Amino acid sequence: MKLDDRKWMILQAIIDDYIMTAVPVGSRTLSRKQGMGVSPATIRNEMSDLEELGYLDQPHTSAGRIPSMKAYRLYVDQLLKGSPLSQQETARIQSHLNHRTAQMEQVIRKAAQALSDMTQYTALVVAPQMHTMRIVRVQIVQVSPVSALLVVVTDAGMIKDSVIRIPEGLESDHLYGISQMLTEQLTGLTLAEMRQKFSEIFKNLKEHRRLLASVLDAMEYRMTESETGEMVIDGGVNLLHYPEYADVEKARNFLAVLQAKDKLYPLLRRAGGVEFSIRIGPENDIPELSECSLVTATYKMQNDVHGTLGIIGPTRMNYGRVISVLDYISKAMSDLLSGEN
Amino acid sequence: MKLDDRKWMILQAIIDDYIMTAVPVGSRTLSRKQGMGVSPATIRNEMSDLEELGYLDQPHTSAGRIPSMKAYRLYVDQLLKGSPLSQQETARIQSHLNHRTAQMEQVIRKAAQALSDMTQYTALVVAPQMHTMRIVRVQIVQVSPVSALLVVVTDAGMIKDSVIRIPEGLESDHLYGISQMLTEQLTGLTLAEMRQKFSEIFKNLKEHRRLLASVLDAMEYRMTESETGEMVIDGGVNLLHYPEYADVEKARNFLAVLQAKDKLYPLLRRAGGVEFSIRIGPENDIPELSECSLVTATYKMQNDVHGTLGIIGPTRMNYGRVISVLDYISKAMSDLLSGEN
DNA sequence: GTTAGCACTCAACGGCATCGAGTGCTAACA
């Protein structure tokens, strides 16, 4: 049996309808739709075929049909034209993003807000992985007799700072000097390379060991922490609007998964690099999310460094819109982040 | 009619029971409890009195009684001894807090986690208000030819940084000098005073106007932003465990309120300063939270600067435990934050 | 190949009886 034009049109109509209503769609409802010049009976025959082909499921005998995962797959692979956003919509996104967003963290947070606001699903945004970046500048700023702020700037224009404890009695000018030295020594190195370099520095330098140990410690911590640390989730509550989560139990489980960022993180990471990735239902490996789909896109910073942003929603999500929004926002983020910093 | 000892004991028992089970408690259930040496009939009489006195409500004729707001008020005012935490519990809190928490923001975030983890309710923590603090140090660190990191340290030991745009062609040493000047000029000033000082500086100084404008702009922004910006909420999902939120509608509304930080913020602020504040049901002014109670405590930084932390839970929350946990964590935070920074 | 007709299925809904925890009242008791 082949998926001819009419079958394809009917399948498409079923998916569209189900995305809108979350209610199994029956032959009669479908035939009443304009443009569908056939009787319910005909549609029933086609539906029966589509079910046999694996594109439709039937919750129970006397209910309508719902699209199967296979149908969604086909749908997103073939059907998507990603209609461009209206001017009002792009303006709305810009109003989210344009408000004082210079810092990485803010860009990420605002982007997540924009995403969840525009799609009404749940948004995820992760920062680029630190350890692929190279150090460009290191600066230690004294903030009290015993503590300082360590500022590290990477080639992607990312700024990370951490409070470190310093030995008492160090002068501000001294720290400035050490900063210069560190910048000189570490420029161009990645995390892994940096660690090695540090043991060299340790060997050659007798002074300031405690200070340098603090610095190394903080740098390593910040760089690895960002593995799961720099993920922002927004609009988790949005999904509670959909009938799929009319049951509190389900809602709670879903929100609990969002809480466990360390489980979510690899999911986003894995999708990194590709422009778009769509995982429908069980295609994502978290069992609690087997009734959700995850759509991700990539944004870029300088030097080919990239991060990921994504949307989690019910499998019957509005893929077309989600892709349009992701597309627009990822580009907007890239612009913000790779512009002159 | 007076609230004699037996009435008081019965009321107490009802509240305790209701806190545990969320089910209206009846005379028979109560009489079966050990230590209650009277028959259900007697208890019924007492209950009837207590209802007349306004301490008990009856959802409907043939249900048990539930404590009224007035009862909770009495309960928390008189009954609370705040039993100290067990060693396991304090250890668990410490494991939340001790992990690399030097930075203000982290302390706040971790404290919120600890709070929600230990109580299983929803935790709120707000940072101290910036504008009560005084500037101790200002430092501008170049991070690229056109941008710099502005670091401001306050007398409470709080560190704020923001990326600012700087005119091209400025040298690192130059920025260092300007930082020194700014530190000198601004030390000891609050936000309001600072603004004035700046116009003075502007008058006397012809150079670097664009840079200084950026600095002022960023400082003002950061200081006012922190009004609602520095609030962390954790464990919003926790409340979905309680039968009060078995309805998704209610759950969603609750979570939506948490989203609107700007509404929550004044609530926490208002309670600032007092060691403990307990607002039961409608005593907090947010209608959506009229079935919740808010318990807050205060933590201190250096120089009498203080922030607030609090718990939101159902009115039938375990006040005793909540107070114990708040007490412990607020003290732990104070220790962390007012220690040598 | 399409459509009308028809018997069949099954979740959803509403009515109805039952159950049981709880109450208030009264009368007996210490």
Add this chain to the structure above:
DNA sequence: TGTTAGCACTCGATGCCGTTGAGTGCTAAC
């Protein structure tokens, strides 16, 4: 006078139908 046993009553919760209606599959006619 306070306490308790007994009893009729209330009312939400639960479970059991019967009905309804959207939907299906099959068959026969167009």
